[in-house]
Amino acid sequence: MLDLTRSTKAFDDAKDILPGGVDSPVRSYRSVDSNPPFISSASGDHIYDIDGNEYIDYVLSWGPMILGHADPEVTAALQEAVPRGTSYGAPTLLETELAKKIQAFVPSMEMMRLVNSGTEATMSALRVARGYTGRDKIVKFIGCYHGHSDSLLVKAGSGLATFGVPDSPGVPANVAKDTVTLPYNDKEAFKSFFDAHGDEIAAVIVEPVAGNMGCVPPVEGFLELLREETAKHETVLIFDEVMCGFRASSGGAQKRYQIVPDMTCLGKIVGGGMPLAVFGGRKAIMSCVAPAGPVYQAGTLSGNPLATTAGLATMSVLQRDPTVFRKAEESTDYLCRGLLRVAKEVGVPVQVQWVGSMFTLFFSDKPVRNFDDANACDREAFKKFFAYNLEHGIYYAPSQFESNFMSIAHSQADLDTSIQIAKKAFQVLKA
Numbered sequence: 001m002l003d004l005t006r007s008t009k010a011f012d013d014a015k016d017i018l019p020g021g022v023d024s025p026v027r028s029y030r031s032v033d034s035n036p037p038f039i040s041s042a043s044g045d046h047i048y049d050i051d052g053n054e055y056i057d058y059v060l061s062w063g064p065m066i067l068g069h070a071d072p073e074v075t076a077a078l079q080e081a082v083p084r085g086t087s088y089g090a091p092t093l094l095e096t097e098l099a100k101k102i103q104a105f106v107p108s109m110e111m112m113r114l115v116n117s118g119t120e121a122t123m124s125a126l127r128v129a130r131g132y133t134g135r136d137k138i139v140k141f142i143g144c145y146h147g148h149s150d151s152l153l154v155k156a157g158s159g160l161a162t163f164g165v166p167d168s169p170g171v172p173a174n175v176a177k178d179t180v181t182l183p184y185n186d187k188e189a190f191k192s193f194f195d196a197h198g199d200e201i202a203a204v205i206v207e208p209v210a211g212n213m214g215c216v217p218p219v220e221g222f223l224e225l226l227r228e229e230t231a232k233h234e235t236v237l238i239f240d241e242v243m244c245g246f247r248a249s250s251g252g253a254q255k256r257y258q259i260v261p262d263m264t265c266l267g268k269i270v271g272g273g274m275p276l277a278v279f280g281g282r283k284a285i286m287s288c289v290a291p292a293g294p295v296y297q298a299g300t301l302s303g304n305p306l307a308t309t310a311g312l313a314t315m316s317v318l319q320r321d322p323t324v325f326r327k328a329e330e331s332t333d334y335l336c337r338g339l340l341r342v343a344k345e346v347g348v349p350v351q352v353q354w355v356g357s358m359f360t361l362f363f364s365d366k367p368v369r370n371f372d373d374a375n376a377c378d379r380e381a382f383k384k385f386f387a388y389n390l391e392h393g394i395y396y397a398p399s400q401f402e403s404n405f406m407s408i409a410h411s412q413a414d415l416d417t418s419i420q421i422a423k424k425a426f427q428v429l430k431a
């Protein structure tokens, strides 16, 4: 039995002062009806809690740690940078250097701005798209998450195209009404909406590989259609690659599927585990950003020297060693095929979906293509599977609607252990 006595006590203490005991809701383990381990350290593919338990980590801080935790090169770069000061609020060489490295991976980002979080990147990109086009309405897809800014926290309704209603108290109805939600991977719904309203739309924002309803790849022709229609109607196409950037391929989903968006948002891996994200795109659009242009965007800590140092060290490893992506993908492939194999042996119907180095195991007997499919999964089975794995030292994302991630630090032995434990978890489910 997993002993989480100290974590449970820490969680109770935290609840007095942090809403729900956490600083980001999914960490609370509410969707799996349990209490989270409180983490004390992490190294390579392992993470350790304050009760002394050790886990093989497939959350990896929700994606950033593709090199594994506490990578020696990133750690050394940070140790060297700290004595030079933690923030200046003034230009540094690091920012231009990092931007150039990012551009080498994602050439469509002709110009970019560094920010502090994925939320800030998508929120700012939308403002720029609105400023550039002079239009207010945007399109997002049901089940795609783009951070928690008002325009993007909008509930999907049923029907072909639902003009948004707020998904959370505190989001003004007046803001939400400018967000149109459409079903992911539904080419017909998109085409008919765009035929009627394309000219009113400032931006279409999409996770080109969805990760926030679990890992859901785009169906054939979906991204192509978005590209064609947005070009036709002079709407800005924004790829939110905060999650799938550096995971779907070295150049993100846009490289994997060969679709060039007008704007791109990146986060997670670009900051090497520090608070850093970036939005960018065509020069004509990014030239609207202040002070080059009239669209305001700013940040006291933007381009912070420690965050850029961690990002640069991570990007440098990725640039120098292209096998990183191949290794992460091969390990993902190995694990996912193993999970499918043992589920089949035991006779539990699951879908394991993966793209590059992100993956989700869905308790469903049919492929998951959109939010409705994800929502129809057997969440009770997921909870039991999750609990068994945690108990046996495998740390998956605590929700059926999340992606898991692979690092190059995951050893063959750990992948095999994970597959064996999954098999036992399926057997317990079946019993």
Ligand SMILES: Cc1ncc(COP(=O)(O)O)c(C=O)c1O
Pocket: 062, 116, 117, 118, 119, 120, 122, 145, 146, 147, 148, 207, 211, 212, 240, 241, 242, 243, 244, 267, 268, 277
């Ligand atoms: C695709 C996507 N966009 C935006 C965000 C928001 O990023 P952050 O949590 O850094 O604000 C996330 C977070 O998981 C994400 O997955």
